Amino acid sequence: MVTRFQRYRQIADVLVKYGFGILAEEVIPGGERLRGLGRAQKDERSVYERIRLAIEELGPTYVKFGQIMSTRRELLPPEMIEELQRLQDRVAPVPYAEIRPVIARHCRNLEECFDIIEAEPVAAASLSQLHRAVTRDGRVLALKVQRPGIVDLIETDLEILRSLAMRADTLFPDLRVYNLQGMVDEFATQIRRELDFTQDGMNAERLKRNLAEMPCVRIPRIHWNLSGPSMLAMDYVEGVRIDDVEAIRALGLFPEDVAAAGFEAYVKQIFVDGFFHGDPHPGNLLVTRQGEIVFLDYGIIGVLRPERRRVFVDLLLAMSQTDVAGVIAALKKLDVRIDPAVLDAVKDDLYVVLLDYRETKIEQVNFGVAIRGLTDTLRRYRIRVPPTLMIMMKVIVMVMDIGIRLDPAFNFDQRIRPYLLDIATAQRLSADNVTGAVQSIIGAAEGLLAIPGNVNETLKTLSEGTVTIELEERDLTEIVNVIDRTSDKIIVAVVVGAIVVGSSLILRIAELPIPEYISLLAVLGYVFAVIVGFYAVYSALRHGRSFKR
Template sequence: MVTRFQRYRQIGDVLVKYGFGILVEEFVPGGERLRGFGKTRKDDQSVYERIRLAIEELGPTYVKFGQIMSTRRELLPPEMVEELQKLQDRVAPVPYADIRPVIAEHCRNLDECFDIIEAEPVASASLSQVHRAVTRDGRILALKVQRPGIAELIETDITILRSLAKRANALFPDLRVYNPEGVVDEFVTQIRRELDFTQDGMNAERLGRNLADLPCVRIPRIHWDLSGPAMLAMDYVEGVRIDDVEAIQALGLSPGDIAATGFEAYVKQIFVDGFFHGDPHPGNLLVTRKGEVVFLDYGIVGVLRPERRRVFVDLLLAMSGTDVAGVISALKKLDVRIDPAVLDAVKDDLYVVLLDYRETKIEQMNFGTAIRGLTETLRRYRIRVPSTLMIMMKVIVMVMDIGTRLEPSFNFDQRIRPYLLDIAAAQRLSPDNVTGAMHSIVGAVESLIAIPGNVNETLKTLSEGTITLELEGHDLDEIVGVIDRTSDKIIVGVVVAAIVVGSSLVLRVADVPVPGYVSTLATLGYVFAVIVGFYAVYNVLRYSRGIRK
């Protein structure tokens, strides 16, 4: 078993070899002793190409990490994404003598279980390799067997990746917007799932049930009596890669029909079932002599809850209809947070992207251009996006690429829009939606019926004097001030009214002789009361207008 410090040394050696000595010095313990040694890169290799080559040499953990990061177009430059998409996890196979004990863990007596296990694997990847076998009862199987010691190596690499992400967060504050530690945590969850072949088999069976109604789609049957966490036994399927047009034609099949079958299968998985095969590279899709499209490798799957599916449908419809407001609305529903300060700029960029797509000649239209434009806009403004959205977009782009290889005139936009419109209509009238609407209506009616009772209860509480108000200190001060001002106005009003009444009585008394100065005082009091009254009315009107404003 490779220790953590040995692995650090290996990583440092590889990074220095490809010209990343500065990273070694910053991130790898003891890296300053390695920088500048072993540099063998070619000068004509771009930095992104060297990153890809270094990842391939670092082994399965980093290859898987690179493959997953290739879906995060909103985080990485397009040139880097393009290189990461070239990552291949095909490696030299482990000798059968090392693989045999893993098989024996799932079948104690191999001679009783199998007539034949071919020592030469039919496929070899970084986590596992596949051997063809024939059981005693005549079943022809493909045995997907985990490489010995791979789980321990990956756990060591996970510890190192988490440490590197933490250092990156501390050393480069600008990277925090991309949440390096969160990205690594997502990767850890994914690769641990891939190491559990039992989960792999359960994913296969769920896909098989969901796609059972499509006669030209096939998911190999899992044989659980010979399967476990480190080995998965399934039906062996003969076929050619889905991107091998000549081989498909040699079987007497139409590449256009194959493209249509694969397209329909993915539309159903994503938008109807909400559970889809997440790694549709051509090596994982085979075509049989019967024209069946066979899905292989179920470690990476996407999951979409019903409410998310509806939003994704709205998002794609808005993109295909150049509806920028609809795109922004759908992104918000997917918890994509856009800074209000850049919202207008984002809308402008999206409008140009969608306009360029719509104005392309119909025979050259490629919906992948619109998706890449969307993700590039998100990256430019450092907008974080849920990983499920990026996986779905990656799958759509890969399906489109395969479709155009099989049929150059394959037009994703024309094909998917009728599906999306039908799906949107069906979703809005689905039992779940109808049930939800009924619950909302019932809740609203119940609330309406409860209004008289609530009002009666409130009035009863008020009449009993048992109502309680909770006030904070500043609220109480404000209330006291209002009361003081109101009482002052009342006092002024009462005094003015008394003066008016008194002056009126004095001036109206004609029978009783009064001194002249009394009449003069009464007249002056009358005038004073009128002036104060007008002033008071003016203040009241001005205050009322201030409140309305």
């Protein structure tokens, strides 16, 4: 098992080898010892090619990370995307003696399970290798077997990648816009899913069910009695690569028919099922003698919920119709956040991209130009988008490239638009949408019918004196001040009233023998009460007018 320290040393050595010694100095712990060890001899290769070569030499974790990053056209320059798409995870195979114990974990007695297991693998990749086997009952299987020790190596590399992302964020603040730590977390989730071959098998079976009504598509059957987390047993299928035009013709098939069948299969997966094969490079798509397209490798799967499918349809329709407002609206629904300060500039750039696409002769350009233009615009303004959107766009571009290779007259735009219109209509008139609309209408009607009852309940609550009123501190202070002023006026009124009543009583009994000054006080009380009364009326009128203003 490679320790974390040893792995750091290997990474540093590879970076220095390909001329990235300065990067190693900055981000590798203890990298200062590498100072001055950049690439000595002049290298004519581009920086992007050297990045790709370094990634390949660093091993499976970094190759997988590079392959996933090759879908992020909104983040990386086109030249780097092109190099990352060339990443190959074909490696030297592990000797059969090391693979045999992994197979034995899923079948204790190999002699009872198999007549033959070919020691020479059919194919070898960074995470697994494929061996052809024949069972006791004569079935020919392909055994996808996980490479021993790969899980520990990847977990070590994931820890290192997290550490490097944190150091890069600290040392290079400008990189924070790319959310490097978030990228590593997304990648960790993806590669751990790929390491679980049980999930691979479940993905295959779901694709098989979804595409069961398409006779031109074949998904190998999974044999669960011989499968588990580190081995997947499936039917062995003979076929040629889908991009091998001459081999397809040698089978007596028409490449144009294969292109049309593959296109229809992906349209159904993406826009109808919302569950699609996410890695359609030619090595994962075979064509059988019967003209069937065989899908292989189910580790990368795109998932689109129904509401997202509708938005993606709207996005592609808007792009095909040069509708910039529609494109922006669809992106917004996909949680793509565009800074208002650059929104007009983004719209202008998108408009130019779509105009260039529409005004160019249709034979010279395909819909991929519009998609690449969109992703280039997003990258230029550093606008992040959901990974699912980028996977879908990557798949569409790869399907177009394969389609054009098989059929030079293949035009994605002309083919996709009728499908999108039909799908958009079907989605809006689907049972789920109709049911949702009916439920909304029923809910609105119930709300209207409930209004009299709610009003009655409110009045009843008011009459019972059980209403709770929430007040802010400012409102409470104002109420206290009003109460204080009102209480002062009430006190004055009571006093004045008492004086009037008292003076009246005194004058009423004036015929009795009382001192003269008492009568004088009564008269003065009347005068005081009149003055205070007039002042109170004047004050009330003045404050009333002020309030109205």
